[in-house]
Amino acid sequence: MKAVDSRLEMEWADATWDPLAGCTRKSAACRHCYAEALTAASSQSGLWGHGFAEIGPKGPAWTGQIALLEDRLALPLGWENPRRIFVNALSDLFHESLPVETIDRIFAVMALAPRHTFLVLTKRPKTMQPYLADPAAPGRIAGAMEAIAAKDGTPHKIDAWPLPNVWLGVTAENQKEADRRIPLLLETPAAVRWIAAEPLLESLDLKIGTWLRDAPDGSAGAKLDWIVAGGETGPEAQPCHPDWARSLRDQCAKSGAAFFWRQWGEHIPAAGVEADSAQATDKMSWERIGARPASRFLDGLLHEAFPAPRL
Ligand code: SF4
Structure with a gap:
């Protein structure tokens, strides 16, 4: 299987989708973080990793900045054939510093592409659990779906919650x-x-x-x-x-x-x-x-x- 939109290949995914850049270390599994190294390797001015990581005296290091990369947000909507997609191989969707609106927008893309299966992996289930359990989440995500896809004014709604095409995991x-x-x-x-x-x-x-x-x-x-x-x-x-x-x-x-x-x-x-x-x-x-x-x-x-x- 071949990964696309990223420098990574995971045998259990057909593609990776990285709408976020930046992260911070959370536990022992982060000790040799490939995302930190890859981001630092693209941190020169003008490259996507600029501002998110840098090469310091002790090697690659996150700067602490984390943000949505707008040009990557809707990528899966353009992939016609169903794919198993690893979400945010280079960050953590439930990072404590992300605004809830950013998470909503990423979920909105997943809701707009039910043909794909999205594999979300986090080291921060303390953020993930209340997000998914929030009864207001489907309504907010539907609003984000309209903003992303409904230029024609067609209303979008969430038919099933939790989303059937989103698999949630922890390290x-x-x-x-x-x-x-x-x-x-x-x-x-x-x-x-x-x-x-x-x-x-x-x-x-x-x-x-x-x-x-x-x-x-x-x-x-x-x-x-x-x-x-x-x-x-x-x-x-x-x-x-x-x-x-x-x-x-x-x-x-x-x-x-x-x-x-x-x-x-x-x-x-x-x-x-x-x-x-x-x-x-x-x-x-x-x-x-x-x-x-x-x-x-x-x-x-x-x-x-x-x-x-x-x-
Ligand atoms: S959570 Fe993932 S991306 Fe973030 S520092 Fe740890 S291993 Fe790297």
């Missing part, structure tokens, strides 16, 4: 962030709820029966539908123990959640991914592999499952 790189973010995600109205356990920095318990269904045909109600996971990348990336990935795969199999293993990051065990190792990551020998295609297999298999919306 859960370690148990602390999973414990903090997943309960808020489960309180958020959404057609599909997912997590990105990437970079996977330790083993995660996704609490079968509480966060995950207790069986594939198990309990109704808000549960996680999709787990995307992968190792850490970047020059100082830490290795990902194969047992951490196996555990997520097995928890998904028990619960019926879809599992997508994206990549191993920079390292694989010197003895091979499939070799059993009861040793801790710091006691194992590792081979640096970068982004080799073979690094996407887990015990000899590709895991590339997608969920079905349960609205």
Whole structure:
């Protein structure tokens, strides 16, 4: 699959759409933020990243400014064929400093393009949950839809809320962030709820029966539908123990959640991914592999499952 409108490729998306520029670091998953580096690399005067990040004495650094790039806002409306679109690969839609009107306008574009599936990922579910739970949100978004698309005066309204074509996810790189973010995600109205356990920095318990269904045909109600996971990348990336990935795969199999293993990051065990190792990551020998295609297999298999919306 080929990503467009961005410098990034995600195996689980056909395209990325970056209507926002700028961000600030939030947690351990931001340690090697590719968005900060890419934005700083385009920060010369006249380029899109100018003012949002810069190359400082310690390397790329956000400036703290975050804003909507007007020329990118309506891009998905021009994409005719249905796409699975990663929203804001280079920022965070629910950043605390964004005005609610900006979030409304981005949701308005998603509502105007029901042929696409939009994948939203945040590290800020404390902002996302009240936004989605606000009964006034659909009305405000309908108003934004008119401003974006209804030059002919046709009224726009939201037929279903939450939007069926918007999948909402949080990053859960370690148990602390999973414990903090997943309960808020489960309180958020959404057609599909997912997590990105990437970079996977330790083993995660996704609490079968509480966060995950207790069986594939198990309990109704808000549960996680999709787990995307992968190792850490970047020059100082830490290795990902194969047992951490196996555990997520097995928890998904028990619960019926879809599992997508994206990549191993920079390292694989010197003895091979499939070799059993009861040793801790710091006691194992590792081979640096970068982004080799073979690094996407887990015990000899590709895991590339997608969920079905349960609205
Ligand atoms: S939230 Fe995302 S874009 Fe923002 S600093 Fe963290 S990793 Fe980078």
